[in-house]
Amino acid sequence: MSCEVLVYGMGGHMGREVAALALGGYRGVSLACGVDVNGYDGNAVCHASLNEVTEKCDCIIDFSHHSATAPLLDYAVRKGLPVVLCTTGHTEEEKQIIQTAASKIPVFLSANMSVGVALLVELAKKDCRGFPRRGNRDRRIPSRPQAGRSQRNCIADRASPASGSSKG
Numbered sequence: 001m002s003c004e005v006l007v008y009g010m011g012g013h014m015g016r017e018v019a020a021l022a023l024g025g026y027r028g029v030s031l032a033c034g035v036d037v038n039g040y041d042g043n044a045v046c047h048a049s050l051n052e053v054t055e056k057c058d059c060i061i062d063f064s065h066h067s068a069t070a071p072l073l074d075y076a077v078r079k080g081l082p083v084v085l086c087t088t089g090h091t092e093e094e095k096q097i098i099q100t101a102a103s104k105i106p107v108f109l110s111a112n113m114s115v116g117v118a119l120l121v122e123l124a125k126k127d128c129r130g131f132p133r134r135g136n137r138d139r140r141i142p143s144r145p146q147a148g149r150s151q152r153n154c155i156a157d158r159a160s161p162a163s164g165s166s167k168g
């Protein structure tokens with residue numbers, strides 16, 4: 001089953017890359033069309049505005065500019081289309097607009113779409129859970145029998161300066 005994507009910001013660096021993948025049929029994806037205010041120099045349909053889109057599409061991939069996010073989401077909500085928001089630099093107000101839209105349509109947002117970075121962030125989150133919170137006396141780093149006393153104290157002091165006790 002093919003997924004037809006609309007690439008928003010198709011004339012830009014990233015938009016051109018995504019369009020090339022879709023045109024090549026990457027993982028069953030095909031290109032419905034593109035939209036870019038500044039045009040697209042490749043061999044595919046690219047409109048200057050969403051109002052001109054007549055092609056059927058299943059989802060939107062956005063690599064454009066954060067100021068375009070609000071009208072883009074407005075269009076996606078009206079059409080009931082899922083959006084992959086790759087654009088960065090959103091203001092607090094724009095983030096709120098994204099939250100609201102995400103309660104109506106599927107929205108995937110990531111400031112870095114690299115699988116490696118996503119993995120690193122998840123691993124860092126998991127790792128952080130093993131550390132005591134600042135000022136929380138009840139959670140101490142479990143002592144390791146092979147670690148010397150001074151080494152244990154050093155780790156605990158740095159991780160939880162407010163814990164007071166340095167018993168391992």
Ligand SMILES: NC(=O)c1ccc[n+]([C@@H]2O[C@H](COP(=O)([O-])OP(=O)(O)OC[C@H]3O[C@@H](n4cnc5c(N)ncnc54)[C@H](O)[C@@H]3O)[C@@H](O)[C@H]2O)c1
Nearest residue numbers: 009011012013014036037038063064068087088111112113
């Ligand atoms: N999430 C990620 O992993 C990731 C990776 C790279 C870039 N980005 C972000 O994606 C965005 C685009 O990056 P880029 O390097 O391709 O930039 P770019 O400047 O090369 O391309 C942006 C394109 O969007 C078009 N555009 C701007 N405003 C528009 C509007 N209102 N409507 C339609 N098209 C519009 C421009 O004409 C341009 O062709 C940036 O915000 C960048 O930070 C995210």
